[in-house]
Amino acid sequence: MSLEIKNLKAGITDREILKGLTLTINPGEVHAIMGPNGSGKSTLSKVLCGHEDYQVSSGEVLLDGEDLLAMEVDARSRAGLFLAFQYPHEIPGVSNANFLRAALKARQPEGADVDAVKFYKQLYTRMDQLEMDRSFTSRSVNEGFSGGEKKRNEILQLMMLEPKYAILDETDSGLDIDALKIVSRGVNAMRSESRGFLLITHYQRLLNYIQPDVVHVMVEGRIVLTGGRDLALKLEERGYDWIREEAAANA
Numbered sequence: 001m002s003l004e005i006k007n008l009k010a011g012i013t014d015r016e017i018l019k020g021l022t023l024t025i026n027p028g029e030v031h032a033i034m035g036p037n038g039s040g041k042s043t044l045s046k047v048l049c050g051h052e053d054y055q056v057s058s059g060e061v062l063l064d065g066e067d068l069l070a071m072e073v074d075a076r077s078r079a080g081l082f083l084a085f086q087y088p089h090e091i092p093g094v095s096n097a098n099f100l101r102a103a104l105k106a107r108q109p110e111g112a113d114v115d116a117v118k119f120y121k122q123l124y125t126r127m128d129q130l131e132m133d134r135s136f137t138s139r140s141v142n143e144g145f146s147g148g149e150k151k152r153n154e155i156l157q158l159m160m161l162e163p164k165y166a167i168l169d170e171t172d173s174g175l176d177i178d179a180l181k182i183v184s185r186g187v188n189a190m191r192s193e194s195r196g197f198l199l200i201t202h203y204q205r206l207l208n209y210i211q212p213d214v215v216h217v218m219v220e221g222r223i224v225l226t227g228g229r230d231l232a233l234k235l236e237e238r239g240y241d242w243i244r245e246e247a248a249a250n251a
C-alpha cells in the first residue's frame with residue numbers, strides 16, 4: 001500500500017515540466033514538497049489527478065499497486081486520491097452541501113444513497129472544526145468566497161471525503177495566521193495511520209503547524225534533495241539559490 005511515483009515525465013504539448021520525478025508516500029506519512037515558483041509543483045498535483053492539459057510521456061504512478069495514470073479522473077478520486085487546489089474552482093449553481101453529498105454518493109455502490117441525517121451531522125461537525133459558518137452549506141461551491149474561505153472549503157472536502165492520499169497544493173497561500181491555524185488543525189485531525197499526505201508549499205510557515213515526516217525540494221521538475229524538517233528551516237534561512245547551484249553542479 002502506497003502512492004508510488006516512478007520517474008514521472010510530463011508536461012504540456014511542447015514543453016516537458018516534470019523531468020523524471022520519483023517519490024513514494026506510505027499511509028501514515030506526511031511528505032512536504034517545497035520549491036521555487038515554476039518548479040512544477042502544481043503540475044505534479046494536476047498530473048496525478050488527471051488534468052487534461054498535461055500529457056505524461058513516461059514513468060509510472062501506482063496507487064496501492066494500481067495504475068493511476070490509466071484511470072479516468074473520477075476513478076482516481078474513488079480510488080482514494082484527493083487534491084486541494086492552489087486555485088480552487090468556483091461552481092456556480094451547485095450548493096456546497098449538494099456537491100459534497102454527490103461526491104460521497106459517487107463512492108457508494110450503484111443505487112445506494114447517502115443518509116441525509118448522518119451526512120448533515122458529519123458536515124456540521126467538520127464545519128465547526130473549521131470555524132465555518134453554516135451559511136456555507138447553501139452557497140454555491142466557492143462562488144464569491146474569499147481566498148481564505150476557498151482554502152477552508154478545500155479542507156472541508158478533504159474531511160468529508162476521507163481520502164487515502166491527500167495532496168494539498170499551497171493550501172497556506174492567502175491565509176492569515178488565524179486561518180492557517182484553523183486549516184492546519186483540520187489537516188492534523190485527518191492525519192492517520194491509513195492516510196498519506198503530500199503538502200506542497202513554497203514557504204516553511206505551514207510546516208510549523210503541520211509537521212512533515214519527510215521534506216523534498218523540487219527544482220525544475222525533479223526532486224533534488226530530501227531530508228527531515230530541518231531541511232525546511234534551512235530553506236527558510238538560505239532560500240533556494242544554493243540548491244539550484246548544487247543541482248546544476250550535479251547535473
Ligand code: ADP
Binds near residue numbers: 012053
Ligand atoms: P509551481 O507550482 O511549482 O509554481 P507550476 O507547476 O505551476 O509550478 O508550473 C511549472 C512551469 O510550467 C511554469 O513555468 C508554468 O508557467 C508552466 N506551466 C504549467 N502549466 C502550464 C500550462 N497549462 N500551460 C503552459 N505552461 C504551463
Ligand code: MG
Binds near residue numbers: 169
Ligand atoms: Mg503552484
